[in-house]
Amino acid sequence: MTQDARTAFLELDLPGLEAWCGARGMPRFAARQLAEWVYAKGTIDLGTMTNLSKAHRDLLAHEMRFLQGDELRDLEATDGTRKLLLGWPAPGVTLPVLGVATGRETECVMIPSEERRTACVSSQMGCPVGCRFCASGLEGVEGNLTAGRIVEQVWRLARKPGVGRVTNVVFMGMGEPLANASAVMDAIRTLNAPWGLGISARKITISTVGLPTAIRKLCDFELPVTLALSLHAPNDELRRRIIPWAEYSTVPELLDACQEWFRKTGREITLEYILLGGFNDRREHAEELSRVARTIRANVNLIRYNEVDGLPFARPGDDDVLVFQRVLREAGVNTHIRASRRGRDIKAACGQLRHEALRAGG
Ligand code: SF4
Structure with a gap:
């Protein structure tokens, strides 16, 4: 493994790219041209960038790397859902050693529907939260992803056949995005920028397990992103049995932070609720959840x-899921059941591919 001194393209914003070009004697507008090739046209093939001079393309070939990760698996489900397992080099090395799982792997998923192309991305390598029902937290966390590595997931998914433009991004892959907030916000700036991928901020959803201080800080983020709170249980007692970080903040504390979010941003929150058969899917849980949701005027997404x-x-029974939804709706809570069967044949549950790779030793 060798040291890689090249600049990682996707880590730069436009001013950074302009400064990089300027420092190498390239004209300022070359930065915009480059951004257009990479983000708008989706190419990193220098040979096609014919509006850049040959000398500048040679310079780029030596001093810039466009992608940092390596595609270890690329699986497509019968329903069109596509999942990538990416490996990330350790600091100072070029690429991961092929065939050896190191924990520096992450997953991202493209979920196509008639009107949307949703990229589900990871923010960390593994997850520090360790929810009891989730494969992502089983091996702990290996580290944070940089902004460029988050953007790279969306860029790679967009290039897969039949995808084209990504319309929505959800931070619901591996990791707790608000535990890596600075990189996540930088990535969102690039995903949203007109010179970047041009994805509407409102169609970018940060899904958090709930860190009240970080939610309050996010209220001041300049882009109007959407916030989802992974509640998964309507009270502290039940929540602590499945989410270790629920020890650090109570449901009322989370609701306070959510109310501040709504007051300051005017944007409604979505509560994510994963239905675990026989654990949190009873009628009394639905009634309790409806009271919680009404307190903060939240929508509820039910996930089987x-x-x-x-x-x-x-997995919960279909009838139980429908009863759960009906109780919420009758209480006036806007509730949807997410189509979580999608991609089941490629192990679409978050973290399963990485977990398997690590268990198999690569
Ligand atoms: S559900 Fe989310 S927060 Fe919990 S362990 Fe999995 S990735 Fe982490």
């Missing part, structure tokens, strides 16, 4: 659990 090998939770 996808089983993970080795974890003790079951």
